[in-house]
Amino acid sequence: MTTQVERHSYDVVVVGAGGAGLRAAIEARSQGMRTAVICKSLFGKAHTVMAEGGIAASMGNVNENDNWQVHFRDTMRGGKFLNQWRMAELHAKEAPDRVWELETWGALFDRTKDGKISQRNFGGHEYPRLAHVGDRTGLELIRTLQQKIVSLQQEDKKEFGDYEARLKVFQECTVTRILTRAESGSAADSRVCGVFGYVRESGRFFVIEAPAVVLATGGIGKSFKVPSNSWEYTGDGHALALLAGAQLINMEFVQFHPTGMVWPPSVKGILVTESVRGDGGVLRNSDGKRFMFDYIPEVFKEKYAQDEAEADGWYTAPDTHRRPPELLPRDEVARAINAEVKAGHGSPHGGVFLDVSTRLPAEEIRRRLPSMHHQFKELADVDITAEPMEVGPTCHYVMGGVDVDPDTAAATGVPGLFAAGEVAGGMHGSNRLGGNSLSDLLVFGRRAGLYAATYAAELAGSRPQVAEEQIEGAAAEALRPFSAEYAGNTDTVDGRPENPYSLHQELQQTMNDLVGIIRRAGEMEEALHRLADLRVRSRTAVVEGHRQFNPGWHLAIDLRNMLLVSECVARAALERTESRGGHTRDDYPQMDRLWRKSNLVCELAEYRGVITGQDPAMGQIKLTRRDMLPIRADLLALFEKDELLKYLTDEELSA
Amino acid sequence: MSYRGRFKIWRGDAKGGALQEFVVEVNEGEVVLDIIHRLQATQAPDLAVRWNCKAGKCGSCSAEINGRPRLMCMTRMSVFDESETVTVTPMRTFPVVRDLVTDVSFNYTKAREIPSFVPPPQLGPGEYRMQQEDVGRSQEFRKCIECFLCQNVCHVVRDHEENKTAFAGPRFLMRIAELDMHPLDAAEETGLDRKSTAQDEHGLGYCNITKCCTEVCPEHIKITDNALIPLKERAADRKYDPLVWLGSMIRRRRTD
Ligand SMILES: Cc1cc2nc3c(=O)[nH]c(=O)nc-3n(C[C@H](O)[C@H](O)[C@H](O)COP(=O)(O)OP(=O)(O)OC[C@H]3O[C@@H](n4cnc5c(N)ncnc54)[C@H](O)[C@@H]3O)c2cc1C
Ligand code: SF4
Ligand code: SF4
Ligand code: FES
Numbered sequence: 001m002t003t004q005v006e007r008h009s010y011d012v013v014v015v016g017a018g019g020a021g022l023r024a025a026i027e028a029r030s031q032g033m034r035t036a037v038i039c040k041s042l043f044g045k046a047h048t049v050m051a052e053g054g055i056a057a058s059m060g061n062v063n064e065n066d067n068w069q070v071h072f073r074d075t076m077r078g079g080k081f082l083n084q085w086r087m088a089e090l091h092a093k094e095a096p097d098r099v100w101e102l103e104t105w106g107a108l109f110d111r112t113k114d115g116k117i118s119q120r121n122f123g124g125h126e127y128p129r130l131a132h133v134g135d136r137t138g139l140e141l142i143r144t145l146q147q148k149i150v151s152l153q154q155e156d157k158k159e160f161g162d163y164e165a166r167l168k169v170f171q172e173c174t175v176t177r178i179l180t181r182a183e184s185g186s187a188a189d190s191r192v193c194g195v196f197g198y199v200r201e202s203g204r205f206f207v208i209e210a211p212a213v214v215l216a217t218g219g220i221g222k223s224f225k226v227p228s229n230s231w232e233y234t235g236d237g238h239a240l241a242l243l244a245g246a247q248l249i250n251m252e253f254v255q256f257h258p259t260g261m262v263w264p265p266s267v268k269g270i271l272v273t274e275s276v277r278g279d280g281g282v283l284r285n286s287d288g289k290r291f292m293f294d295y296i297p298e299v300f301k302e303k304y305a306q307d308e309a310e311a312d313g314w315y316t317a318p319d320t321h322r323r324p325p326e327l328l329p330r331d332e333v334a335r336a337i338n339a340e341v342k343a344g345h346g347s348p349h350g351g352v353f354l355d356v357s358t359r360l361p362a363e364e365i366r367r368r369l370p371s372m373h374h375q376f377k378e379l380a381d382v383d384i385t386a387e388p389m390e391v392g393p394t395c396h397y398v399m400g401g402v403d404v405d406p407d408t409a410a411a412t413g414v415p416g417l418f419a420a421g422e423v424a425g426g427m428h429g430s431n432r433l434g435g436n437s438l439s440d441l442l443v444f445g446r447r448a449g450l451y452a453a454t455y456a457a458e459l460a461g462s463r464p465q466v467a468e469e470q471i472e473g474a475a476a477e478a479l480r481p482f483s484a485e486y487a488g489n490t491d492t493v494d495g496r497p498e499n500p501y502s503l504h505q506e507l508q509q510t511m512n513d514l515v516g517i518i519r520r521a522g523e524m525e526e527a528l529h530r531l532a533d534l535r536v537r538s539r540t541a542v543v544e545g546h547r548q549f550n551p552g553w554h555l556a557i558d559l560r561n562m563l564l565v566s567e568c569v570a571r572a573a574l575e576r577t578e579s580r581g582g583h584t585r586d587d588y589p590q591m592d593r594l595w596r597k598s599n600l601v602c603e604l605a606e607y608r609g610v611i612t613g614q615d616p617a618m619g620q621i622k623l624t625r626r627d628m629l630p631i632r633a634d635l636l637a638l639f640e641k642d643e644l645l646k647y648l649t650d651e652e653l654s655a
Numbered sequence: 656m657s658y659r660g661r662f663k664i665w666r667g668d669a670k671g672g673a674l675q676e677f678v679v680e681v682n683e684g685e686v687v688l689d690i691i692h693r694l695q696a697t698q699a700p701d702l703a704v705r706w707n708c709k710a711g712k713c714g715s716c717s718a719e720i721n722g723r724p725r726l727m728c729m730t731r732m733s734v735f736d737e738s739e740t741v742t743v744t745p746m747r748t749f750p751v752v753r754d755l756v757t758d759v760s761f762n763y764t765k766a767r768e769i770p771s772f773v774p775p776p777q778l779g780p781g782e783y784r785m786q787q788e789d790v791g792r793s794q795e796f797r798k799c800i801e802c803f804l805c806q807n808v809c810h811v812v813r814d815h816e817e818n819k820t821a822f823a824g825p826r827f828l829m830r831i832a833e834l835d836m837h838p839l840d841a842a843e844e845t846g847l848d849r850k851s852t853a854q855d856e857h858g859l860g861y862c863n864i865t866k867c868c869t870e871v872c873p874e875h876i877k878i879t880d881n882a883l884i885p886l887k888e889r890a891a892d893r894k895y896d897p898l899v900w901l902g903s904m905i906r907r908r909r910t911d
Contacts (some may be wrong), residue, residue, distance in 0.1 A: 027803075037868035042705070045713045046803055106772030106837070108790045115784035133794065139712065140797060163767055201752050215783060230707040248890030264684020270710045375710065377685070378729055501696035510718065545701030548668065549753040552700035 005471060006199075010168075010389045011456045012382075012449070013195055013208050015175050015237065016216030018046035019138075020421025020448070022145035024214045029152055029167045033456055036208055037149075038197065042635035044146045047218050047230050048441065050194055051138025052273035052371065054120055054130025055442075056435030057095035061116040062517035063127040063318070068092040070126055071639050073369045075436060076639075077299075077430020077445070078124040079399075080581045081596055082250070083648040085631045086406035087427040089444050091436070098442035099131050105151075107144040110131055119143040122224060124329040124433040127318075135273050135371045143436055151180055172200040175236070175455030177474040177555060178417065180242040181464035184309055188246065193464040194418030196474040197487030200554065203547020211463045212452040215241060215402060215411075215419040216445060220254075222504075223562045223569075225397035225512035228271040234558040235565035237423035241402045242564055242621075248602040249425040249626075251400035251565070252572035253582040254422045255432055256517045258333035260394025262351035267379045269297040269394040272354060272372060272436045276389075277326045279368050280314075280315055281356035283337070284388070285345035291352075292325035300328060301645050304387055325616040331431045334393040336516055341392065357385055371390040372434050397432055399582055401425030403601065409448035416464075420448035429450050430581025479541045481556035493526055497542035502557040508564055515570045524574040529571060532619060535563050567621050569601040575600055575623055593649045602624050630655065656684040657739050660744035662690065666742040668753045674742065683731050688716055688727040689745065691755070711873060714802030715766040717754050720742045724804040724871045746807040761819060764805050765827045770852070772834055789838040796833035796882055798874045799826060805878060811861045822858035825868035825878050831857065832882035835889070851861035853891040859883070886910070 011026040014021045017039035028035040039046060057069040058071040058652060067654040072092040076083055099117065103109070109131050119128040133140040147395040160166075175197035180572035194209040217237025221229030238248055259272040277283075285291050293311075293315035296304045304325045305311035311324035327334065337352050347353055356365055362385035366373050369384070376382040376389060403412045409424065411417040421441045481500070514527035538559045543552040579585050580594035630652065636644065644653060660681040662676040679693055688706055706716040709728045718729040720737075737739055749757035770778050773782050806824040807813070823831075834840050835849040842849055853859040864887075866879045876882075 041707055041713075042759070045707050045715050049713050050708050050710065097780065100783075103783045104780050105773045106774075106840075107832075108785075108794050108837070110794075111787040112792060115786055118787075125834055133797070136712075136798065139800065143662075143797060143799075146773060153770060157767075201756075209731065230709070230713070265682065266685040266689045269709075280807075355819060371712070378711065379731070380684070450778055453896065487785060499700070501700065505696075549703040549756055550701045551695060551703060559885075616690070 005475070006204060006576040007035065008206065009209045010034050011210060012036070012212045012214065014214045014216060014449070014454045015195065015240070016046070016218065016421070016423070017043060017169065017171070018048035018140050018216060018218055018421060019145065019438060019556045020423075020445035021046070021214070021216030021567065022142070022149060023442050023445030024418075024420055024449035024452070025167065025217055026145065026148055026152065027446045028214075029454045031117050031450065031453035031457075035167050036170060036210070037168070038173050038175055038208070039202070040174050042170065043169045043171045044142055044416050046142060047144045048138045048438070049143065049232065050228075050271070051438055052135040052271065053122060053130035053275040053278070054137045054435050055095075055099060055141065055438035056122070056125060056417070057099045057131060057439055058092065058127075058129060059096045059117060060127075061100065061112055062119040063477070066127040066129060071095070071129065072635070073638055074125050074431055075433060076429070077292075078436070080427065080431060081590065083429030083433065084406055084426030084628070085635055088442070089635060090406065090447075091427060091440055092531060093108060094443045095439040098439065098446065102141070102144050102442075103146050105148040107138070119652070120275060121433045123274055123277065123327045123333070125435065129279075130138075132275070132434040134470075135275055135369050136437065160440075170206075171362070173197050173461065174200060174554065174557070176478050176486065177241065177470070178240050179207070179466050179474070180244055180414065181467055183464060191464050192412070193466045196471060200292065201549055203553070204552065205478070205625060207466060207471055210416065210456070210461045210464050212416050212456040214409075214448045214452050215423050216421045216448070217248070219264040219398045219422040220562070220565045221395045221398070222565045223507060223511050224286060224516070225508040226260065226269040228257055228269055229395070231515050235561045236558070237402060237419065238527065238603055239561035239564040241411060241417065241419065241423075242568075242602070242604050243413075243650065244414050244417060245604070246414045246417060246567055247403040248400055249403045249570075249599045250430070250599060251398070251425075251568040251602055252576050253399035253430045253571060255397040255399060255582045256334045257331055257396035258330055258337050258393055259354055260396075262392040263349035263380060264391050270375070270379070271394065271396070272389060273389050274330075276354060276356055276372060279356070279417060280323070280359040281326070281335070281354055282359065283326055284353045284355060284553055285340045286347060287345060289345075291340055291345070292328070292333065292336060292469060295332060295339070296325050296328065297332060300332070304328065329431055329433065330396075330574040331584070334517060335584060337391070337393055338507055347390045349390050351390040353388040355388035357387055360430065362386070367645060383500040395512075397437065398422060399425070399428045399432055400572070407447070408451035409444050410451060410455070418448040418452045420444040430583060464559045478557060480539075481541055481553055486534065498537050500538075500541045500552055500559060503534055503538055503541060504555060504562070505561060507531075507559070507566060510534070510570070511566055515566070518531040519573055520583050520584050521574060524570050526568070527570045528574070528619065531563060531567050535620070549564070564620060567619050570598040571619065571621055571623050572602060575625070589633045593647060595646055596649070597628050597630075597652065599626050599628055600624070657681065660690065660737065661740040662694075663742040664691075664702070665695070666754050667751065669751055669886070672751070672754075674744075684873065687720055687726055687730045687741070690728060690732065691743070693751050703752070703756045704754050710883070712800060714800035716874075717746055717802045717804050717807065719746060725802075725809050726802060726873050730795055730875060743795045746803070748807040748813050749803075759803055762801070762806055762824070762826065764881055765823045766821065766830070767867075769827055769830050769834075769857070770842065770847055770849070771835065772843055773841040773847070775839050776844075778839070779853055783839060792836045792881070793833045795876055796829050799829070800874060801826065802873060804871045804873065808867045808871045810865065810867065811858075818858070818861060822861045825862070825883065828857060828859055828886065829876070829882040832886045835886065846854045850886060850890040853886050858884065859886060859890060862887075
């Protein structure tokens with residue numbers, strides 16, 4: 001019997017309609033490819049819409065000393081030199097062009113006095129570098145790309161009489177498998193041949209055949225209890241890549257943004273943009289002390305102000321003052337807040353105070369930070385022009401992701417698979433600087449679209465065909481939560497089927513408590529045990545109702561992805577016996593230069609697709625340590641030797 | 656601080672449905688969307704609802720709460736009395752898909768019918784120069800999160816299915832105003848007069864400035880005052896000012 005599936009065929013399929021996905025689709029379509037974009041939400045609602053502070057690009061509009069070299073340096077420092085340096089180089093070089101291009105598509109950024117795109121200060125960036133629109137930059141980015149897609153569709157309507165002749169958005173559709181085909185029958189040379197998924201509205205399955213697939217699915221935050229992320233962040237792309245035979249790197253690096261809301265409980269985690277600090281906001285503990293001066297790490301000592309007077313002078317005279325320590329990279333600030341709260345200097349609801357009310361006139365706050373003003377007023381009854389906010393760390397971004405070729409965004413080991421945006425790994429090393437994500441989306445989204453198009457065009461007549469067995473397998477997997485064989489299964493805790501919502505909550509609690517902002521070996525081992533247990537139980541998760549727009553079913557399917565990704569995070573975090581960027585070990589508090597050049601690579605233990613592995617010691621993930629290519633000499637030459645010595649070993653430097 | 660709240664939630668699909676009653680825990684600081692999520696987790700796992708950001712930024716969670724169009728994630732429970740029954744129904748103007756989820760494709764159809772930004776041919780990327788005062792007006796409209804609450808509330812289409820083909824709705828008439836006020840939009844040079852298309856092709860004339868759209872906008876955009884009325888005035892100028900009319904004819908001929 002063949003499963004009922006809707007079938008389509010395209011040249012390039014882009015999974016994800018955030019900044020990376022839309023930019024990839026625009027490029028692939030502009031290269032003449034028939035392109036499909038698939039997204040879980042409505043068109044224009046992707047996570048990117050939430051980005052606030054801005055997009056980093058060294059246009060030098062506010063400080064003309066800025067250039068790609070300075071941006072590259074800042075990015076490498078922020079990532080503690082673990083970055084895929086070629087990506088960091090391409091990113092720094094191409095970001096300005098990607099931002100200017102947006103203007104030609106209708107974007108309206110805030111302006112400088114001389115009419116150029118305004119740029120603001122942000123943590124870790126030496127000069128004002130973030131192009132922005134108030135504190136709703138992500139919305140502007142999404143809308144501009146969305147409207148550019150519409151304008152391409154209008155061109156197609158003129159030419160072919162059909163808006164969707166060459167570019168179609170399949171909204172509210174979820175991909176559950178990348179389909180691959182091995183021509184020779186050996187798994188080692190299998191290539192991408194399409195995607196399988198379901199339509200949320202009807203619950204019906206679909207297959208899109210395509211030789212090239214770009215993953216642009218964003219992050220993994222929904223595996224943690226307190227995230228700034230939306231429901232879409234279930235790590236789908238990370239899991240899809242693993243299941244298709246690709247590798248993930250740097251999964252131990254998870255960014256906790258220092259400032260999320262902490263009260264009321266129902267909004268815990270919602271982001272408070274870093275622009276609050278960039279525009280003058282300061283952090284204080286319950287004694288009213290500006291504590292960040294106590295937390296400037298050795299590697300950054302020369303770059304940050306040592307007292308309040310110097311820090312305050314920086315806002316108006318940045319050339320003669322060092323920057324305030326509130327603007328240290330995020331990992332530093334998040335750890336500092338964590339330490340203050342632990343030491344008993346926290347605010348009433350377990351955070352610290354972030355105050356802009358005593359720093360800027362009310363009118364100015366409303367103009368520069370309108371969404372923050374609105375958000376606190378509406379959700380917490382706090383007027384940020386008159387009183388401080390309470391903030392604490394929130395799970396925000398995953399640095400780890402699909403291992404890709406830096407120039408082409410092609411996933412290692414799976415021809416036809418590409419990845420860009422938050423789902424790709426390497427670019428940000430161990431810690432991402434604010435504003436460097438939006439620029440990453442555009443730079444590598446474009447590259448992924450371009451090289452996916454090139455790949456599809458070169459394959460031309462010899463495209464791999466989708467195998468019916470794979471479709472059957474994917475359909476059976478997706479339908480498992482409905483199947484009666486699990487109802488009443490005696491393996492479950494009290495003989496009852498599992499509720500996917502409770503499993504999800506347990507997973508979030510586990511990751512938050514045991515693999516969170518500060519990590520210890522014993523706790524992570526415990527986490528791996530719990531994850532194994534959850535994995536077994538998730539096979540008995542049963543959902544009620546039918547397939548039409550059924551959130552319980554959707555969550556049951558997402559659990560597979562969250563469990564896979566969480567295991568990657570826990571396993572890699574346990575292995576890396578040092579502290580660096582978004583990975584802090586209580587039992588190994590120092591950064592270790594020997595670890596600097598190593599990536600931890602995750603792949604599926606059971607080769608390609610079959611999920612078994614009930615043994616927690618084994619699990620589903622195989623971890624290997626891999627050395628990175630040495631940093632190119634001309635890029636190293638951009639740094640002072642003294643600084644390099646803090647990160648690189650003597651042998652690396654003399655080589 | 657917690658209490659048991661009473662709710663009536665519309666459940667059903669295109670074929671029909673009804674309000675279903677629930678009693679559920681409500682905690683301090685919660686919003687309506689929290690309650691919907693608690694219902695999913697504890698009583699109605701297949702209750703369909705759209706949401707994304709839970710921070711008022713994506714415009715996914717639109718519904719009618721006690722008959723008023725609102726975002727569920729930005730409606731705090733504290734605005735209701737503890738004894739009050741809170742009724743949540745899907746947006747009325749769009750066909751129901753399931754429970755609180757409606758088919759909003761009308762809006763995507765309209766979005767595609769509005770001619771896009773026309774970049775000035777003489778300027779390359781990086782050469783755009785605009786003053787903050789001049790971009791400010793369009794920026795107000797670009798705050799739109801496309802929640803479609805204004806589209807839902809506007810009486811021109813709310814109970815008048817027959818007007819849907821001719822009328823783009825406040826959100827997309829505002830999009831025309833936004834492009835028209837963009838300091839560098841070069842539509843005119845290509846012979847496109849945005850103001851008169853608003854009137855002639857997108858149904859601006861149906862709007863009788865009741866301001867209901869402005870009232871429900873969660874972004875507090877002054878849709879009527881700042882977008883629709885100026886657009887109407889400019890469209891009127893175009894129509895009746897013989898000089899403007901003549902000018903536009905000449906320009907059109909030149910680009911032929
Ligand atoms: C509150 C907040 C503020 C931020 N502010 C900034 C900032 O100021 N500057 C900055 O640089 N960065 C910021 N970031 C980070 C940045 O917004 C994200 O890293 C970035 O938007 C990710 O974009 P993306 O294109 O990779 O994915 P997303 O925008 O998340 O899009 C993912 C897409 O993939 C789709 N998808 C996922 N899984 C599937 C599936 N299985 N099938 C089909 N489709 C799927 C989703 O539907 C969605 O369309 C912020 C993040 C948050 C949470
Ligand atoms: S002002 Fe016009 S567009 Fe707005 S609701 Fe009234 S009639 Fe509709
Ligand atoms: S204009 Fe306001 S009400 Fe209308 S869609 Fe946009 S945000 Fe929603
Ligand atoms: S969930 Fe995004 S606006 Fe409500």
